[in-house]
Amino acid sequence: MTNFSRRNFLKAVGIGGAATVAGFGCAPNGRATASRNGHVVVVGGGSGGATAAKYLKRFSPDMDVTLIEPTATYHTCYGSNWVLGGHAQMDDIAQTYDALQSRHGVKVVQDSVTAIDPARRTVRTAGGETISYDRLVMSPGIDFRYDAVPGITEADSGRIPHAWKAGEQTVILRRQLEAMPDGGVFVMVAPGNPFRCPPGPYERASMVAHYFKQAKPRSKIIILDNKENFSKQGLFMAGWEQHYGDMIEWVPSSRGGQVEEIDAANLTAISDGGFNEFKADVLNYVPPQTAGKIAMDTGLAGDGFWCPVNQMTFESTIHPGIYVIGDSSVAGAMPKSGHSANNQAKVAAAAIIRELAGLDPVEPSTANTCYSLITPDHAISVAAVYAYKDGTMAGVEGAGGVSPADAPASVRQMEAVYTKGWYDGITADIWG
Ligand SMILES: Cc1cc2nc3c(=O)[nH]c(=O)nc-3n(C[C@H](O)[C@H](O)[C@H](O)COP(=O)(O)OP(=O)(O)OC[C@H]3O[C@@H](n4cnc5c(N)ncnc54)[C@H](O)[C@@H]3O)c2cc1C
Structure with a gap:
């Protein structure tokens, strides 16, 4: 399931499940504290960006994290097909930034980023603000060709x-x-x-x-x-x-x-x-699609349509200090999905915290699951696990798979129940 506990998360990104990890003090409340504060700006409050902002604060509470997102209410693409089929309403797929602000201490700026200066480490917004960062996380999704x-x-x-x-x-x-x-x-x-x-x-x-x-x-x-x-x-x-x-x-x-x-x-x-x-x-x-416009405009995709990153950390191979996650990134075998974006955000958050603490990155392991409804009572799924290998996020052989072809109706029905459980779990993990 996507709603990782902190311990599972640390295991998943390879920092280790032990109470104390190198370079991190462990606060009495169990949250790791980075050895130096910093200001991380996150562009885009969708699946990747909102996760990154939340987990940066969760693992380094003294860090300043600013999330810039133009909409007050984000509608998930997952579940949007259910709306088209009359099986859900728009309100069922609406998410807000209230918990990120009030519960996790993320500063949320409702604005759109119009330009990024990677050399000066600043972003400009449509509202006229210039915001400096130590590290920048970009998760602007896709645009269309x-x-x-x-x-x-x-x-x-x-x-x-x-x-x-x-x-x-x-x-x-x-x-x-x-x-x-x-x-x-x-x-x-x-x-x-x-x-x-x-x-x-x-x-x-x-x-x-x-x-x-x-x-x-x-x-x-x-x-x-x-x-x-x-x-x-x-x-x-x-x-x-x-x-x-x-x-x-x-x-x-x-x-x-x-x-x-x-x-x-x-x-x-x-x-x-x-x-x-x-x-x-x-x-x-x-x-056909490309990385989000602001990533393209910043040159993060080079001559291509998607942004190359060091897949161990998701730091751009073009502009150091900028981490590109989610659909915009080139992430090896990982598909462009909300689940992938959510996992990549945690990898990038851990990598940033380690880097600011003067630690080397660790080799991450991630996962993806995609449920699809064929009817409201008949769902199918695909799941996979990925590990960093030879410079890329590669599928782990033997881990994951798809729903069995000859399953009885009861299994399809249970998968439909899991579909909703997956939605509730991942949205709570991202925006809750
Ligand atoms: C029909 C459909 C069904 C899907 N079903 C599933 C599913 O079942 N499971 C699954 O895992 N995935 C699913 N997905 C995929 C999933 O929605 C995306 O892969 C995921 O949302 C990608 O996350 P992201 O953070 O890269 O982009 P997004 O979630 O799109 O977030 C991008 C955010 O960046 C903001 N932004 C863009 N430009 C700027 C800017 N200049 N300044 C500030 N903010 C900006 C946008 O407003 C947006 O909120 C589905 C997609 C579709 C279309």
């Missing part, structure tokens, strides 16, 4: 939502699905690798099918994919057939799923040099 496919721009996202950042976009897509007539066609264009949440498009199709089955059973779902296979594919496809018959059609690249153009005015996705046209009643185009 709308220039990858002609015929659509970001300005179209009000009519053709991506809903790949939860919040207003989720609400737009849900309303469109509600307004769609029975017998309509929902077309989703899945993003190319690597992207945020590998099972996400297929859970989305499942949850929309769950809604259609009840509210508009003659409707159709088409997933256009530039891939030939996807996460938990066998389990998803068996679940689709079992619950939704032929309502969901997955079109891989080899059968015309590679979208080459969007006719935004006519809600149509075009592939195979114009040979295939997929006309939608509701079009959900999820563009």
Whole structure:
């Protein structure tokens, strides 16, 4: 489970589970204290950033930690597919920063970072503040490459939502699905690798099918994919057939799923040099992705789309003193997920504390779990453990796995219960 105790956390990042670890005094309340104070600024209060801010304070209470995040309420992407399927409401996926401030002593600044000066170690905000840091943690999530496919721009996202950042976009897509007539066609264009949440498009199709089955059973779902296979594919496809018959059609690249153009005015996705046209009643185009804009603007991705880091610490290999975690980072075999971001944040927090205390970093071990609902009572999961090896976070052989293919309904139902337990656990660990 994600809600690590401090002891498990220290074990997980390799500092050791003993009461006293080199360079750290252990305060009577059991919390480690760093040997020197410092000011760490965290950019982004999502899965990675909020975890980093909380754990920096938890393990080094005398450290000054400032979290900069533009929104007062963060909506988790996890659970947003449940909202699209009518299985949850927006309030169910809303998180605030109250506990980070009042319980953990994080200074939360509701603002957006517009520029970073890695040489001077300062950040500028839209509100006009310049804030100095000793170390900077960046977890700005993703942005979109709308220039990858002609015929659509970001300005179209009000009519053709991506809903790949939860919040207003989720609400737009849900309303469109509600307004769609029975017998309509929902077309989703899945993003190319690597992207945020590998099972996400297929859970989305499942949850929309769950809604259609009840509210508009003659409707159709088409997933256009530039891939030939996807996460938990066998389990998803068996679940689709079992619950939704032929309502969901997955079109891989080899059968015309590679979208080459969007006719935004006519809600149509075009592939195979114009040979295939997929006309939608509701079009959900999820563009290819990059590291969050502020990371790109700061040059943290170099010539690429994602930010290279020393995977032992998550410190940028381009700008020393800046740690990049979550979706924006290049993290070896770890997928871009909330669970990964949460684990990486703890690795970075420990590395920063050790560095400021004059200690060498330790080789981390992390984990990821992704649950997906096929119906509210049928869930599947994938889990993996990672360890630092030969300069990268590599999967540990024999650890983890996916749900069994031939499990009885009772197991699928229990996994649906665990799905909610995972959500409650990880959100408490991040924002609680
Ligand atoms: C449909 C869907 C389903 C998913 N389901 C799961 C799941 O079941 N399990 C799972 O583990 N993961 C899931 N994910 C993935 C998960 O949501 C992301 O991988 C995770 O949120 C990444 O964390 P992050 O901190 O990198 O980015 P985010 O959580 O997106 O946080 C980024 C934050 O940075 C802020 N920000 C951006 N720019 C600036 C700036 N300039 N200044 C200040 N702040 C800024 C943003 O406002 C945002 O709050 C899902 C994703 C999707 C789209």
